[in-house]
Amino acid sequence: MVDNNRSLLFIPDITGFTKFVNQTEIEHSQHIISELLELIVDSNKISMEVSEVEGDAVLFFKHNSVPDLVEIIEQVKQTFLDFHNHLKSYESKRICNCGACSTAINLSLKFIIHQGEIGFTEVKGHKKPFGADLILVHRLLKNNIPEKEYLLLTDSFSIQNQQNNHSKDTAWLNYERGDITYENIGEIIYNYAKLSPLHQWVKKPAPPKLAEKVKNPITEQVFIDLPMEAVFEKVSNFNYRLEWNQGVDKLEYEKERVNRIGTRHRCVIGKNQILNFETTKNNFGKGKMVYGEKIMDLPIAKDAAFYYILEKEKEGTLVTAEVHIHPKPVIGWLVLPVLKRKFKKNLGVLIQKLKEACEKESEPTLIASQNQVTV
Template structure:
């Protein structure tokens, strides 16, 4: 079955050095934990093809990708999860064995390409063949760290960058080119994932808590689709206009229209009223927190959260009470919006139901693979670490 789409390899760097310089019994437990993170986060729209030692090959057919932002969201979520787990193990161990001391030498790099490939289903695996598959494997051997100084990166070929068409790939990357026999000069761009994780870790998480004064009781719904699809419908302005009742237009005044990130600013038109939203914390596939600007310098903070569950994705809306540096202004704003508070749960319940209906309408049959159960995931990670 010939397809066109994205090809991705996630490769653990420092793997061989870690194994050869560590006690195997401790090293196996550490690797099992890291493999489990990778397998858990390598999900739709990406489909795992195969695992070769410390390298995970995945693909995403064009027809299953709702938006190019999904690919970069998936890469960031996978990398941040990996680095978070490494940091957690380093901080929570008092063991002085070589394996535990060497955890910090493990990292992750990605090769991303867009092209053609043939899918062969062999013994339950989705094996890929074709020149573009050979190319992405050849790109694993590169001199990116030596030439750019970037150790943890996503090497994105020109073909993939053109397909993604994201502004951040023009503004926040370094150009790179490599000569490969039989392929000639391959132009690419390098994204510094290590720097992004450092920024992600240093930035305090901002999310509306259930324990703070809320504008109305949180609204939650389980939508029977993957978290990547639900996240896309939550963050894409064009999709939100379809399910958020009363919204006539949404324009992203600051930020890439194809991918929601911290710092984005949106203008939402509700009839004659225009609302400005500043996004203060966006964690792909986890939550987005924004602040709605209100009269007299006030603001209302909200969070839309997504959580993967066995039956789909739980999406939750939490809105805090209006805030202002002036207690009097805060009181006025709360009185102003208070009369609508009883209607908001019904409004958001309908919005989430409408969003689910739209997703159902749009999801044509596509080439997907069933996700591993938690038990299967843990067993696969254990077997990989023991191999």
């Protein structure tokens, strides 16, 4: 560790962010970016301080202390792999085909790394770094490197030792020299390395396990005069759930996360009854959108799941709701006929309420709510 009155400035910046938010849905894109920024902050292994989160980037600093270059490179590698492992996992578990969810996998990271002198100013008790070197590191976010994923080290770092002493963990580095001139700053010399070689260590997640379906599920159908995408958003977005899932007094879920396979939520009914659900999906054929939920604590069943199968019909959507129950031996077999009649009745009411909730909103309103953008 070097302590020489110089400070580390370290910015991971999400690339593809502007295109992402300019083409995708506001709520889902916000949640996805929020998750990624939290992940970047949590990946900090060299005890840097967070100055601020800047929309699509995080400004870290380490005052009067600059770690060895090998440590800094390992931090870059850690953050990059955490970021892409998360995106791979999300891609394998996503249930939504909206622009935000389907293009999140295309996001990546670049890193701007500099050492210099910083001072501090205090704003309402919050200490914030400032100074010429801080201005420089932000200017370097806009540069002439023709890559979307890279690390940039200013000439304040000597990379000679790094080049001459590659370990197996840094052998992927291949530095190139670059320079750029900024108004009021002048020429800046830097070294940069592509991060694309790191993709070889990104883990491929196991595909989600599909639950076994039963031969004769409980089934109800309804036609809804809205496109599939709008109906799917109504079904899968917990923010809308109490509009049509009547009988539930409270829904407990993570409001800042996009629903995906494995997401859990709780339905509170009255004062004493709590039902736990987990999002799932299944294969019901091509051209259909499917949303599913496993019931986690049905005492007479080994497993049970609701599925909403959506398919296009003329200008609207045919919704088939199915309940698949695998009863436990003896007691489950005995009560299954009664349970199926109860589910059948409730399912018919449920999808009629879904139809009413969807059709009471105009199509432009619901579609527009999916396609707003923000930064």
